[in-house]
Amino acid sequence: MEELKRVVSVPFKKTLASSLSEKDFEYSLAFDLKWFSPKIASKVKEKALEAGILSLKAGTLVPCFDVESIRLPHAFKPSENFLEIQKNSNAEKPEKEEISLEQVLEFISTDTGVNRQKLVSEINSMQDRLSYLVDVRIVALIVGKKFGCSIEAIFERVARSVLGISF
Known part of the structure; x- marks a missing residue:
């Protein structure tokens, strides 16, 4: 979960924005940072929405955590099997789905x-x-x-x- 927060925080930190369109968020992960393919960048966005790290408000993505509090190691880059690790960590402990x-x-x-x-x-x-x-x-x-x-x-x-x- 911590790595997902780090990954999600980077496009917001990079643009100094408090919200981004879905397209801009995915573009940043795929083309600006060159971390993922566009398809995987979309999956990262979906995973962050499911985990409650991002919320979608009027077509824009808004982080549900303090982006500035996330510290990134020098030359941070997510691990190659980043999404599989996220999947497995959720499989180990059944996540209680929250609805407000x-x-x-x-x-x-x-x-x-x-x-x-x-x-x-x-x-x-x-x-x-x-x-x-x-x-x-x-x-x-x-x-x-x-x-x-x-x-x-x-x-x-x-x-x-x-x-x-x-x-």
């Missing part, structure tokens, strides 16, 4: 057309009735169902995130 309340709210709001304020109000009310004993993302799903949301598409992600199991 914000993501659940966005899904429900988009599916039902109910505004977020109303959803949050309903969730808070139900949380209060349940004495805050139930994870807020589960309560959000219950409220979403109440408003007619088709939660099947997001249910498994929430279950994996909250319980660490899949169905």
